[in-house]
Amino acid sequence: MIAIDCQPFSIVNDEGFKSFVYGLNPNYKLPDRKTLSTTLLVRKYEERLATIKSVVSTECSSMCIAVDCWTSRTLQPYMAITGHFINKTTLDFKSILVQCSLLDGTHTGENIAQAISSAICEWNLTGKINFFVTDNAPNMLNAANILGYPHYGCYAHTLNLIAQNALALPDVDNTIIKIKKTVAHFKRSCQAKEKLLRYQINSQGIAEGSALTLIMSVPTRWNSTFLMLQRFIHLQEPIRATVPNLNIDLPVIPLQEWRCIEQICEVLKPLYEATLLMSGDNYLTASKAIVITQGLLNIYAQMSSNNTFYAPVQKLAKNIDVGLKQRLSNINDNLHITVCTFLDPRFKQFAFDNETLITTKNYIIEEICNIIGEDQPSTIPEPSSVPGFSLWNVIDQKISASQQPRSTYTKVSEELDMYLKQVVINRESCPLEWWRAHKSIYPSLFLIFVKYFNIIVTSVPCERAFSKAGHLINDRRTRLTSSKVAKLMFLHGNKNF
Structure with missing residues (x-):
């Protein structure tokens, strides 16, 4: 209990805890703090x-x-x-x-x-x-x-660096500074916080336990700036109704700037979603890295040319696009990650251009040949000769001629081609389940799967x-x-x- 719940060893000296344990079993004697820390731990x-x-x-x-x-x-x-x-x-x-x-x-x-x-x-x-x-x-x-x-280098950390560098644009940064000052006041002032909550309850009909407070960004927490802006926009009406009644000089945010904040959230949202997807530790992430990078590059290429954005927001999208190209465009050069993506039955060859696909296939074949070794040409047994005439002579000769020895390289290449011809599975399906069912069908590829598919990228x-x-x-x-x-x-x- 102490390890799982991060409780102090001194909990065994707390009167409430001792009373609780006594109520469960009066005959049980709690170990003392020293026994817990020096013996049981x-x-x-x-x-x-x-x-x-x-x-x-x-x-x-x-x-x-x-x-x-x-x-x-x-x-x-x-x-x-x-x-x-x-x-x-x-x-x-x-x-x-x-x-x-x-x-x-x-x-x-x-x-x-x-x-x-x-x-x-x-x-x-x-x-x-x-x-x-x-x-x-x-x-x-x-x-x-x-x-x-x-x-x-950590994929999520890289996305965070891209976002932070892009948000340093003077026009965007000035808006964020205004928001931080407003949020900081609501965090410090009990009166301001109470008015914000009361407006949501009394004027918007929100249940008392569901009223929201503002979120302050923290530099060490990825996506915290996006979450701060998203909550600020969500509480736009309560904030605009509450701030004039606080009798304090807070930054003025005109209507156009509110719309600009909404657009900044729109631009940051794909980075937020990508970070969430790549931050899991109970499922495989490396095989998604290339696919998500391609998706981000496509989104920000479109956003950077979106003329409906305000000029600072469009420049923010362009800076993110540049950051992605500078920091993540070479992800296809990492063979460990491309192998993971290739062996993911949800993506296979569809995540690559031709050059990367050829390089990855050759690397996999070479790896398998190194693991299992190159086969010695096997001798095809001659069909047994039967004295006199045999009914089987014609078919035996044809079969014998067709069964020429094949190298490991040839057999692995054929197995790999067969793997690529099978349709990809649904993106929500589990690749591990698929490999459990197909490991005997693709035994050579399975060796590489076990070796490489454990990779995470954050x-x-x-x-x-x-x-x-x-x-x-x-x-x-x-x-x-x-x-x-x-x-x-x-x-x-x-x-x-």
Whole structure:
């Protein structure tokens, strides 16, 4: 309970909790705080660690890792590593928190690379790491170069950078500054907040529990600017009715600027939707990256030439279009991602141009040949000779002539072509279910599927781990040692494994 719900060990000293437990079972004696933290926590951690390591050892043939760093409210630096793999027996997609522990020293690329290498050795994952995902910070890029794993900068983080850079346009930024000042006042003033809520309840007929407040953007939270603007537009009527009665000098937003804000939301919405789609950690994301990038490029090419937008908004769309081309247009060059997309029965060859398709097919064939080796030409047995005349001589000779030895390359190419001829499945279908049903039909491609289909392209799972760590290291638990934090985070992060 303490690990799952991020409760403090001192909960066993709380009178209300003790009374609650006594009501459930008067004969049960609660363990004290020391027993929880020094005995039960260690025991549970070691049991869970052994169980997960056993599964990883036997069922994981390749693992994609995501890494991120974070500084706690006690100013201690932590690093989280999440691992993602396909269970080769059940073909389930699995995500684990490998560790969320103290990072000794500064957040340099060398220190990060050393800590990652130590974790990989501890988990016996040497030779199994097939992809490495981080944010786009220079120290992380340096760590990737040192480790030498195939690396990709977090897709969601890249979208956020594109949006933030585009929103820095003076005309757009000035509008956002106005909105932030208004939102900040409603966040600070109880009277202003109450008037905003009361207008929704009394004038718009909204139920008391359903009235909304404004949202303030946070630089470290992806999409928060869009969510702030979206809520601001949604509450346009209550805001315009409430602000004149507050007796405070807040920025004036004319009607044309309100329409401009609506258009900014319209422009930012595809980035928001793409970030949500690519931020899941319970389903596969890498195979969608190319498809979503193509969709974004198409949308913003249209938006940048949309003359119904106000000039600043049209320029915002153009800047996003430029940012996408600069940061994501080369995604087709990453063979790990193209292989994932190709082996996704929802997309197959339809996500590529001819050049990328040929490159990806050749890479897959080469990979399979390296895995299973090149076949030795087999000798076709001669038809058995029967003394005298035989009724089967003609057909035996024809069959023998047709069954010439085929190389591995030829057989894999034929299997790949057969895969491409089968119709794609519905976009909402699960590709893992499809491969469970077809692994015996495409045995060579299945080898590559298990090896590559575990790849994710965002470090969002690490971000979620740090969100939980923020709950863990709260005002009631600032004295927690880093070793106990690591154990509690491991139990919490792997509670559903």
